[in-house]
Amino acid sequence: MAIPGRLPFICECADRTCMEIVRLSLDEYEEVRTHPRRFVTAPGHQALSVEAGAGVVVGSHDGFVLVEKVDVAGEIAAERYDELRGRVDG
Numbered sequence: 571m572a573i574p575g576r577l578p579f580i581c582e583c584a585d586r587t588c589m590e591i592v593r594l595s596l597d598e599y600e601e602v603r604t605h606p607r608r609f610v611t612a613p614g615h616q617a618l619s620v621e622a623g624a625g626v627v628v629g630s631h632d633g634f635v636l637v638e639k640v641d642v643a644g645e646i647a648a649e650r651y652d653e654l655r656g657r658v659d660g
């Protein structure tokens with residue numbers, strides 16, 4: 571059931587193949603984006619990052635979980651960026 575006023579976004583959990591849809595209001599999404607280290611996952615999907623010590627839960631909402639990356643994960647994110655960019659260039 572779609573919730574009025576909420577937009578679908580792809581889950582941003584540690585599983586790169588994850589295509590789960592999470593729904594946030596535009597306000598919620600903009601709030602997340604004001605924090606570069608924060609990302610949203612589907613409920614339960616935060617476990618991958620949390621158990622790896624790569625992130626901490628900073629908020630649990632109706633339909634999504636807000637996670638903040640810790641330092642090591644920030645480095646991994648940067649590596650992944652390079653990897654993705656290399657793929658585009660190649």
Ligand SMILES: [Zn+2]
Pocket residue numbers: 581582583584585588589590611612615
């Ligand atoms: Zn996920």
